[in-house]
Amino acid sequence: MADTTSTTDARATIGLTGLAVMGRNLARNIARQGHTIAVHNRTTEKMTSLVEQFGDEGDFVPTETLEEFVAAIERPRAIVIMVKAGAPTDAVIDELVPLLDPDDIVVDAGNAHYDDTVRREAALAEKDLHFVGMGVSGGEEGALNGPSIMPGGSEHAWERLRPVLTSIAAEVDGTPCTTHVGPGAAGHFVKMVHNGIEYADMQLIAESYDLLRTVGGLEPAEISQVFREWNDGDLESFLIDITADVLAHTDGDTGAPFVDVVRDAAEQKGTGRWTVQSALDLGVPVTGIAEATFARSISGHTEQRAAAAQTFGSDLARVEVDRDTFVDQVRAALYASKVVAYAQGFDQIKAGSEENDWDVDLGDMATIWRGGCIIRAQFLNRIVDAYAERADLPSLLVDPYFADAVRDGLEAWREVVATAARVGVPTPAFASSLAYFDALRRDRLPAALIQGLRDNFGAHTYGRTDREGTFHTLWAGDLSEEDQS
Numbered sequence: 001m002a003d004t005t006s007t008t009d010a011r012a013t014i015g016l017t018g019l020a021v022m023g024r025n026l027a028r029n030i031a032r033q034g035h036t037i038a039v040h041n042r043t044t045e046k047m048t049s050l051v052e053q054f055g056d057e058g059d060f061v062p063t064e065t066l067e068e069f070v071a072a073i074e075r076p077r078a079i080v081i082m083v084k085a086g087a088p089t090d091a092v093i094d095e096l097v098p099l100l101d102p103d104d105i106v107v108d109a110g111n112a113h114y115d116d117t118v119r120r121e122a123a124l125a126e127k128d129l130h131f132v133g134m135g136v137s138g139g140e141e142g143a144l145n146g147p148s149i150m151p152g153g154s155e156h157a158w159e160r161l162r163p164v165l166t167s168i169a170a171e172v173d174g175t176p177c178t179t180h181v182g183p184g185a186a187g188h189f190v191k192m193v194h195n196g197i198e199y200a201d202m203q204l205i206a207e208s209y210d211l212l213r214t215v216g217g218l219e220p221a222e223i224s225q226v227f228r229e230w231n232d233g234d235l236e237s238f239l240i241d242i243t244a245d246v247l248a249h250t251d252g253d254t255g256a257p258f259v260d261v262v263r264d265a266a267e268q269k270g271t272g273r274w275t276v277q278s279a280l281d282l283g284v285p286v287t288g289i290a291e292a293t294f295a296r297s298i299s300g301h302t303e304q305r306a307a308a309a310q311t312f313g314s315d316l317a318r319v320e321v322d323r324d325t326f327v328d329q330v331r332a333a334l335y336a337s338k339v340v341a342y343a344q345g346f347d348q349i350k351a352g353s354e355e356n357d358w359d360v361d362l363g364d365m366a367t368i369w370r371g372g373c374i375i376r377a378q379f380l381n382r383i384v385d386a387y388a389e390r391a392d393l394p395s396l397l398v399d400p401y402f403a404d405a406v407r408d409g410l411e412a413w414r415e416v417v418a419t420a421a422r423v424g425v426p427t428p429a430f431a432s433s434l435a436y437f438d439a440l441r442r443d444r445l446p447a448a449l450i451q452g453l454r455d456n457f458g459a460h461t462y463g464r465t466d467r468e469g470t471f472h473t474l475w476a477g478d479l480s481e482e483d484q485s
């Protein structure tokens with residue numbers, strides 16, 4: 001059995017506090033890669049059980065108090081905090097900081113809001129400490145075997161952390177799924193958008209399942225098989241793969257499909273909502289992510305749902321579809337909507353980066369998402385290629401590869417959205433993605449009328465198509481136009 005006795009020799013390359021599911025596995029991953037790691041948890045039992053169970057996987061330095069923990073790490077120290085996001089992270093930072101020395105690096109690897117990261121970095125900089133907001137994706141399994149890691153912060157901090165991070169991250173084609181995302185809160189911002197895309201991806205998968213079952217008449221086990229087949233093609237991804245597993249699972253108690261015994265109210269911890277809030281501030285239409293987030297909210301409004309079902313009934317209209325054709329159409333709609341969700345997410349990263357001078361490389365983000373993270377997918381290789389071909393791509397949708405893919409699937413996409421509307425199956429992510437696509441490609445939008453209305457009721461002015469300037473019509477007067485430029 002490993003020695004769980006605390007030590008105060010400063011021999012650890014790195015320290016990690018917060019040994020719940022993520023921190024525990026990240027610590028094991030770091031130790032397995034040959035780095036000596038000091039481990040700590042507020043409740044000591046989690047630390048001792050880690051070292052007792054897995055102490056032989058590497059060189060752990062067990063510590064019971066934060067003082068011992070800090071003393072066990074070589075200077076300048078690198079300390080990873082992996083605790084509950086929000087107030088608990090602040091509580092740990094507040095306890096840690098008085099124990100640190102100038103040039104030490106504090107890494108917050110939780111799902112922090114990037115505004116918190118900005119605030120924390122500024123506070124620590126006043127004490128000559130480096131603060132790194134670092135997104136980690138991959139869940140419990142990824143943390144152990146190779147996550148995708150998105151560190152922000154200074155170049156100096158990245159250079160200190162690089163050997164550990166590149167050794168523990170997932171690898172695709174020999175490239176580690178980590179890079180220096182950018183200064184400040186860039187890492188946590190990119191992780192937030194990653195999670196937003198995760199929400200959209202899962203909602204699209206859920207809508208596909210609903211349509212295949214409700215309209216296509218397939219049973220969960222059959223839909224599982226469909227997803228397995230899709231996972232052999234251009235939709236290959238972690239989420240499609242685990243969808244097949246979840247749909248194939250039957251409940252041990254009842255023998256019913258697992259999806260039929262789970263309450264249909266999706267929860268959320270906040271990263272999807274933050275993505276939408278930030279997108280609104282940046283003026284980036286992330287419609288797929290927003291609809292996915294609202295769809296979770298609707299699912300949770302059980303009282304309203306019951307009242308509406310009682311008022312209107314839950315009956316669906318019947319349409320006859322050819323099963324195989326419909327499966328293919330749903331696949332095409334899923335792929336096209338997924339392109340939209342990623343296009344919107346990358347637009348948001350670009351806008352956030354410009355707003356904050358982070359200089360985030362979009363191709364690098366696609367590269368580090370190819371492995372380890374929840375949205376890892378074959379598809380990301382195409383996104384890497386798209387940005388390699390043209391770094392200033394106005395939208396992923398206009399990259400020749402994706403444009404062809406969307407053109408090929410367009411008829412099916414429209415058919416699926418129309419069928420869903422006719423039957424009464426809600427497909428907010430499919431429908432909003434199609435609407436976004438149509439809005440983007442439209443030569444003229446009805447926004448001209450909105451401008452006219454704004455000018456009419458509030459003298460908000462408008463621009464003209466035929467000449468430069470700012471104009472106002474005297475709506476309550478003689479309807480003449482003033483040039484207010």
Ligand SMILES: NC(=O)C1=CN([C@@H]2O[C@H](COP(=O)(O)OP(=O)(O)OC[C@H]3O[C@@H](n4cnc5c(N)ncnc54)[C@H](OP(=O)(O)O)[C@@H]3O)[C@@H](O)[C@H]2O)C=CC1
Nearest residue numbers: 018019020021022042043082083084085088091110111139
């Ligand atoms: N779970 C996942 O799949 C993913 C999680 N994340 C993020 O990683 C972080 C850790 O997640 P997870 O492993 O799920 O654990 P939790 O988010 O459930 O956090 C539990 C950990 O936080 C510690 N903690 C809570 N409050 C305090 C406090 N006031 N002071 C000190 N420590 C405190 C707990 O200590 P104690 O044992 O003493 O209670 C425990 O170590 C979170 O920020 C999460 O958002 C990121 C990617 C994926």
Ligand SMILES: O=C(CO)[C@H](O)[C@H](O)COP(=O)(O)O
Nearest residue numbers: 137138139268269270271374
């Ligand atoms: O960060 C993650 C993966 O990348 C988490 O799994 C994510 O926080 C889950 O979010 P939610 O509970 O809101 O669905």
